[in-house]
Amino acid sequence: MMKNFLVVVFLILIALVGSVYTLPQNSESKDVKMNRVDKKILIVYFSWSQNTKSIAEKIQKQVGGDLFFIEPDILYPSDYNKLAYGIAKEQKDKDIRPPLKNKINIKSYDIIFVGTPVWWHTMAPVIKTFLSENNFAEKTIIPFITHGGGGSYNITNEMLELAKGCKILSPLIVYEDGGNNIDKNILQWLNNLFSKK
Secondary structure, three states, X not given: OHHHHHHHHHHHXXXXXXXXXXXXXXXXXXXXXXXXXXXXXXXEEOOOOOHHHHHHHHHHHHHOOEEEEOOEOOOOOOOHHHHHHHHHHHHHHOOOOOOEOOOOOOOOOOEEEEEEEEEOOEEOHHHHHHHHHOOOOOOEEEEEEEEOOOXXXXXXXXXXXXXXXXXXXXXXXXXXXXXXXXXXXXXXXXXXXHOOO
């Protein structure tokens, strides 16, 4: 009887010890934040349909940092056809970089996530303005790109050309809002990026 009791106690102790060792493996999002605790992070984005905004907020939940919405001085129309076949196409064709309503000093940041929708096979014009107006020397840029079916085209290389002197990491490319697996995909992307550090 005593022998059976000791066996049960022994098995309970093994189970408790096992659970203690498995707890840290269930806190993946905290691991991402801890890995970047020595760096100051900024997440900037432009969003018309709110898809890019949603991704920006999800990234912030994982890595912390400051969130900043890039807003044009003159708001884009809410009607899709007027936007896509009017002002957005004109700005793309003429390489217009619209002035920004709000600006942020990026000097103190080490890692800058830059989020943009795909407009006419390239980034939104206000993102071009942001990249061309700031000094990215010795900064790390991490793009996240939302699209409606065409992919990311050459946006990462275009960002590299505009943000002179930066280091650019592999982008997150998201179809529309990313669907049901977006949180998991973002976490996997971040862990892949930071595990190479």
